[in-house]
Amino acid sequence: MxxxxxxxxxxxxxxxxxxxxxxxxxxxxxxxxxxxxxxxxxxxxxxxxxxxxxxxxxxxxxxxxxxxxxxxxxxxxxxxxxxxxxxxxxxxxxxxxxxxxxxPPWVVELAHYEWVETALLLSDTREPAHDPEGNLPEGVPLLSNLAWPLAYQWPVSEIGPKYMPHEAPEQPTLVLARRGADLKVHFSLLAPLAHALLASLQERSCSGREHLEGLAKVIGMDGASILPQGLALLENLRVQGVVLGTRA
CATH class of the missing domain: 1.10.150 (DNA polymerase; domain 1)
Known part of the structure; x- marks a missing residue:
């Protein structure tokens, strides 16, 4: 039966x-x-x-x-x-x-780009323990779990019924997706340095100064020359809530 x-x-x-x-x-x-x-x-x-x-x-x-x-x-x-x-x-x-x-060749990336909004809206992840006033150059900056640096080969923020490219541009589309305090998901385009810094924060656990010195080596610059701009960027990211502060 x-x-x-x-x-x-x-x-x-x-x-x-x-x-x-x-x-x-x-x-x-x-x-x-x-x-x-x-x-x-x-x-x-x-x-x-x-x-x-x-x-x-x-x-x-x-x-x-x-x-x-x-x-x-x-x-x-x-x-x-x-x-x-x-x-x-x-x-x-x-x-x-x-x-x-x-x-079309951009379907996978466009689908991922649209999915990100749903994933962040529904995320129940908790932020790690942190010191919101911590010293960003000397402490370990913490990226919010609700802030995702993304890189796409195709211009996903522009694709739509009126624009469907046949070839990917030379430069990637760098995006920050984040869920704000208003519980809405916001997307913003990133400059290469900002994206590289956010990706470094996501992948490595070290001081803000070490993050910036590592990026300077990658792009062939002296660490001292990138430090002022990088520290200002870190502080701005903290103001936006993208960087929570430093590890407690």
Whole structure:
């Protein structure tokens, strides 16, 4: 009895996922199966449309529908939570999902850029213990867990239905995404030095002075020449709440 029920449920699940390549379970009217298909698929499509509005409008209705259908049929999500399906969709695209649909080369990065807003809005991460008045040059500056320095090959902040580039520009698009005290996610473009500093804060645990000296070596400058500008940048980032202060 249990095996029969299991087979029936799996047959129905396969059909609801991909009715083009799976037989319907016996004994259920086609009209009823269509209701289930629309209920489950419609919920996923609606969720992803809300999470990726620029990607959806840029691809157009037919291409977008095809992408969602292949994702729904082929990808095996690792979470049952609806709030995490957007991240699963980004993983699907990054792993080559939808390649057969001849998608534009910027799709993966644009999807990630849009997902970042959802991820930061829903994040329940806690900030580490810190001294908000700490000495940034000598102490260990701490980057907020809600501030993400990002680098993209494609100009993701500009792509949309009216601008869909065929070639990536020579310079990357450097972005800071952060959730502010107003509980909204803000995006800002970064200069190369600012992005390099934020990336260094994210990757290394050392004093502010050591961060700046390391960056100076990378770009072939003397540490003393970059220090005043770098320290002013650190202090400005603290004022914005991007840098919390120093490790307690």
């Amino acid at each position: 249990h095996e029969v029920l299991h087979d029936q449920l799996m047959s129905m699940a396969r059909y609801v996922r991909d009715p083009q390549h799976n037989r319907p379970p016996p004994g259920i009217e086609a009209q009823r199966l269509a209701v289930y298909r629309q209920l489950f698929f419609g919920n996923v499509e609606s969720l992803l449309s809300g999470g990726f509005p620029v990607l959806r409008t840029s691809l157009g209705p037919k291409k977008w529908q095809a992408v969602i259908e292949t994702f729904y049929a082929d990808y095996r999500c690792q979470t049952p939570l609806f709030t995490e399906i957007s991240g699963e969709f980004v993983d699907y695209l990054a792993e080559g999902g939808g390649d057969a649909l001849d998608l």
